């Protein structure tokens with residue numbers, strides 16, 4: 533693939549691991565990073581090691597079945613990476629982490645699929661939410677498989693996030709963008725809710741994506757990101773959570789209103 537030597541690619545993975553850890557995107561031994569080397573060889577982070585303190589000798593290689601070829605035992609999540617590489621020939625690097633804010637959205641069952649920030653619409657389109665799958669099993673790989681075909685970033689229910697790129701920094705920076713997007717979304721929701729971009733503006737941004745930024749990867753599928761009109765028409769499947777007390781209060785108020793007539 534690229535002109536970068538294997539040794540340099542190993543150093544790139546170590547640097548991405550340090551950034552994931554120092555930014556609080558992973559804790560302890562969490563997260564994993566991989567690079568595609570050829571049709572049948574990947575390079576990736578080892579299982580059960582803190583990715584904030586990696587050195588090049590700790591980076592393993594494996595085949596497309598996940599069998600370790602060199603170095604320590606490769607990440608137990610490598611199957612998820614392999615299924616992404618199979619689905620996306622244009623992708624050469626995968627980053628998986630648990631950044632707290634976007635993982636909070638994934639735990640709450642809320643996708644980052646609204647047209648909120650112009651630059652995110654241009655770069656990522658939107659970030660859909662994959663169904664829950666047990667970590668380190670084919671179940672998780674399957675839940676990611678469909679969505680990653682049309683998005684460069686996916687939230688994993690009750691788990692974390694996954695991003696892909698042409699090279700490892702490209703995939704890492706998408707993780708940064710998703711976490712930043714989640715933080716802005718969270719703040720705007722606390723301030724009363726996001727004001728979404730209209731359909732016309734979303735179309736203009738997606739056009740810019742191809743013509744000006746020359747981004748040819750998947751923009752996020754047909755229904756993504758949701759413009760203002762779609763959400764106003766109820767096209768958003770966001771869940772509303774109420775405590776038992778709030779629910780009782782709502783029902784009591786409604787009964788009182790009906791009774792008062």
Ligand SMILES: [Zn+2]
Pocket residue numbers: 562563628629630667691692
């Ligand atoms: Zn994970």
